[in-house]
Amino acid sequence: MVTLDANLIPTEVQAQVIQGVVTRSAALQLAQTQPMPTGAQAIPVLGSLPTAGWTSVGGRKPTTTMNWTSQILKAEEVAATIDVPLAYIDDAGFPLWDQIEPRMVEALATVIDEAILFGVGAPASFPVGGVFAFSTPVALPAAPENDIAGLFNAALATVEAQGLAPTGHAADITVRALVRGARDTIGQPLFNPPSTTEPGTIYGLPVAWSVGAAFDTTRAIDFTGDWTALRIGIRQDVTVDQSDEAVLADSTGKVLVSAFQDDKRIMRVHMRLGCVIGKPVTAKAPTGAMPWARIPPGLVTSTAARLAAAPDNGDAHDSGTDDSGNGDTRVGAGNGGAKSKVSA
Secondary structure (H helix, E strand, O other): OOOOOOOOOOOOOHHHHHHHHHHHHHHHHOOOEOOOOEEEEEEEEEEOOOOOOOOOOOOOOOOOOOOOOEEEEOOOOEEEEEEHHHHHHHHHHHHHHHHHHHHHHHHHHHHHHHHHHHHOOOOOOOOOOOOHHEEEEEEOOOOOOHHHHHHHHHHHHHHHOOOOOOEEEEEOHHHHHHHHOOOOOOOOOOOOOOOOOOOOOEEEEEEEEOOOOOOOOOOOOEEEEEHHHHEEEEEEEEEEEEEEOEEEOOOOOOOOEEEHOOOEEEEEEEEEEEEEEOOOOOOOOOOOOOEEEEEEOOOOOOOOHHHHHOOOOOOOOOEOOOOOOOOOOOEEEEOOEEEEEEEE
């Protein structure tokens, strides 16, 4: 019998878990999400662009052809189960759910991001290799742009060169220290701290920081790009239920936990979602653009060396307020007045 014990799992649990998974998952924060009315759904993908041309008076109008292909968005189930001894529930002097909920959320968010961003453990219907396979690596720019700000600019430029407008960044949480520590050649911060009115952004685009273990920092520390190319369909929102009689078994059928016999309560959290990635057709990339650029690891580890090596060329460096009137700090980089406008 499945029950819902308000002492262990509050009645508002489902909304909390759903919001928690979205907040912890970088992919769910940035991608286009949509409900799935059925277990599989065809997503149309533009295969060619129309063209236009000038004509003389009475002349024949130019003709063009457009075509579409389709990708199948298939709902796959992701789940986690845990068992809690009834003695803990009976004797706990604190709300157990406050300890359990963030761990369940982290488990779901981690496995979702591993599959979508890197293709790790992904179902067969998910894009092979994930976002990583649809990204272009960037190289460290030449001085004076050989810092984390220059890398993010290079990533944006790589995507823009294909005729796409980047919409955000997904980065490992360790990149945040590089962002905070970035300095110009006289030691002034390049990046603005976030405020209550402006959350963490890099060059005006939102950053989804991956806090858990989902980001494989041996392969990439950031994905910057057009996240509208990532479509996630949600067939079933997060569902949480529990039982005092359920049995947990492994793939061979061996019983691992019997809730009734072992005096435990088994909790299950699961959801169903699908994922597809498109290569947008643009005028600059008529055969399909790579929607993301990625920053490989190891390109920037510290700003100390660049500061020590920076020549004292007497360039003026200014800091003040930009013309937008929003109070953002701007710092001249000594390279013709270039400015960084980033918050972390």
